[in-house]
Amino acid sequence: MSDAAATRTARSRWLLLAPALAVLIFAASGPLLIVLVYSFLTPGDYGGILWEFSTDAWFNVVFEQDFFTEEVTLADAHLSIFWRSIKLSLLTAFLTFVFGFPTAYFIATRPKDKRDIWMLLIIIPFWTNLLIRTFAIMELIRAEGAINSVLLALGIIDEPIQMLFTEFAILLGMAYVYLPLMVLPIYASLERFDFTLVEAGYDLYASRWRVLRKVIFPLAKPGVIAGSILVFVPSLGAYVTPRVLGGGKQLMLGNLIELQFGAGRNWPLGAALSLTLLAIVMVALILYVRAAGNEEVRHG
């Protein structure tokens, strides 16, 4: 390609990007900037902010200062919420993968005319209101709920298992809610998958398990990566599910942030926590994509 032509393509590329960039800068970065500014201000007594510069909010994200002794300690309450959020989000991504992969595989191997119906069944819950879906899970796992009733009736347990308001409940709820986000991208990559490759694998002495590992999984990997990002990111900031199923006892980051803007009346801390959440997401994504990319290079 000549230099002039190269410049021309470069220029038209920027032109094509311009609308997207404009939206990103004004619609996405604008609010983000406001949040950033707020995180360096002083909380107002009844919520809102005072226009006085302060780094207290950022300090308070990870540290606590005793009111009387002025002793500085790590903010255990916050840290345990960070940890729970990360842990539950990772587990959610893992759980949705474990259930989502076989589901996507199953659908992709159905005859063409049947696949849409199966996909529809996966997507329908997604069209239902999030709260309703979350309450449905609650109905299943509460003390007098369906699962406990059945187990009691069968005599497998003597008293109801406490499932509601535990981390397990949050995990179950999030996995249920976000499952389609895992199934869809995996299905998309498997749908284009050429199943004679599976036969070629069998033909070349690979057992079922090895065909899955060496042929199907590597080719479905872009879908798995996309799916786990799509599940992990909203899980980390989830608000409704931990609120309902964690019952205010098992807070996650989303709840903590909401608390600062509500009852806590500490908007700057809420803003700082929001940005921390964003930072965790970014770091996690960079690490993940890099690890997945390396894998790609090693296995070709």
Added chain:
Amino acid sequence: MIEIANVSKIFTGRGAPFTALDDVSVTIRENEFFTLLGPSGCGKTTLLRVIAGFIDPTHGAVKLEGQDLVKLPPYRRPVNTVFQSYALFPHMTVAQNIAFGLEMLDKPSAEIKATVDQMLELVRMTPMADRKTSEISGGQQQRVALARALAPRPKVLLLDEPLSALDFKLRKDMQLELKRLQSETGITFVFVTHDQEEALTMSDRIAVMNAGDIRQIGGPRDIYDHPAERFVADFIGDTNFLEVELLATEGETARIRLPSGVETEVRAPRDGVAPGPVTLAVRPEHASLSGGDGAALPGTLANVVYFGTDTHFHVDLDGGARFVLRQQNQPGTAQGWSVGDAVTVTLAPGVGQVLRD
């Protein structure tokens, strides 16, 4: 080596049951280039997939060196396939594709490397070992597919129309290449094609299939010169069919009476046919217009078509049948007949094959 005994395959899908293989029996010999030839939908792929293990036969047995294959899953059969679509693994390089089978057999890595190098050499792909399979041409992909299937040294290599996606020139090259590979490796090839010319030029033996059944098995010459029945004669090469009367058979020769009343001797069908009305098959290049010894069939020249290497003469025989002759062109000399001339088609003794049905 491979014994296929009374194999049937009945597909029971949503529609009516469909018999794709109808009581097929054939024995494929060691080191043989064996071709399954037949029109589209006759069951070639189905038979190949039964041998590979992707399809369970409804009835019958498949044995390899006496060992029953039917119970073994595909990954336990010492048989490899070159797929029609090649089915190369897109996430692996050329070399990784070739190594795959050996890795799955848990061979030591030194051995794998040596074999892969040797295979790359064999199919002349060494310079492209580290390319992705999407970065090589169709013909090169075909060679990689071949190398991948040969690398584990299978006892039998199954090839399902591996050349059908290639253009004419490449196809001719690959035909020679396949032949070379087969004789160099000494592996039994079972080759599927619906191209009769390809079958004739490459095979040691050919099985001609139609509608789920093997109609005739034999060497290329045998099949071409002595088709057993109308379908085989028609499917392979061009043939003239004449309605004649069989008078008597004696060993390989049969006495027949032509419609013109002339009696002559032709080849008898192998499995014996009762005297009476039969069909005689005559290849266009086996008959002659220039007289000579043999039975004469008078007629009128209806058309002359020039083909470069040869010329086709369409003769309307007295009595109504159309007969096509083919004669090789000689340099400088024009053929001496023109349309409308009264001509005589001559069948030399022994030319013509009486068909089974």
